[in-house]
Amino acid sequence: MSKQLLAALFVFLVFAPPDGAQAPLPGTQAPLRVAAAADLEPVLPPILEQFQRATGIHAEVTYQASATLTAQIENGAPFDIFLSADLSFPKRLIDDGLADAAGSADSSTPMTYARGTLVLWARNDSHLQPPSLDLLRSPALKRLAIANPDRAPYGRAAVAALRSLNLYNTLKPRLVTAENIAQAAQFVDSANADAGLISLTSALTPRLSADGGYFVIPRDLYPPIEQGAVIVSNTKQRADVHKLLDFLLSPVVQAELAKSGLTPVK
DSSP states (O other): HHHHHHHHHHHHHHSSSOOOOOOOOOTTOEEEEEEEGGGTTTTHHHHHHHHHHOOOOOOEEEEEHHHHHHHHHTTOOOEEEESSSSSSSHHHHHHHHHOOOTTTTTTTSSSSEEOOEEEEEETTTTEEEEEHHHHHHTOOOOOEEETTTTOOOOHHHHHHHHHTOOOOOHHHHGGEEEHHHHHHHHHHTTTTEEEEEEHHHHHSSSSHHHHHEEEEEOGGSOEEEEEEEEEETOOOOOOHHHHHHHHHTEEEEEOOOOTTOOBOOO
């Protein structure tokens, strides 16, 4: 079986409607299909509920590593909008003619909707010292969870921070690599790692707030985590996508993003 056929089959299996599901009836509103980076999983649900109450537009979200979502869009997945955890993956889609710049002033650059923060998180019942840069230097740290740096922007940020601290070569054998940042947080919360370099959005969730504590990694240790949005070129709901983008950039929603661990851009 060819790679192209396998890719098409994968997209069909992932995005086919469940048994018994029907296409929207004529005159009814189809949901917006949102591809969202895994760090947004704790953040987006209440915001999209507010969006639906304000506009009547329902959005359905798939959360994955930014690289995974990029590959799905490249293989024809029927998304309308892509909210990445960085700029490089959505820019790749723009360069390939698969996405639009979402109203950015520069037509070749994704629209930045927020900025991410990297933190070191550990459980309260850990045998280790509280999270700090000294914890990263401790020989007692045997397993450190990070997201896959090839697939997740927060993973790249984690590696960059460790390199800035001259700790990457020391800690590389101890890294526990997750598919995305949400899974990295799960690894450390379930004690499959001693600590984790994860997103602030994960650390501020009720579960992780109750289970552990975090230390904010100094921002000068890693490149800025600029989170970018693009409109998938073949969307049939461009006007509704623009409404969602405007909503994300509104002062009220930007304030909500700040409470959830993302730095506002407005």
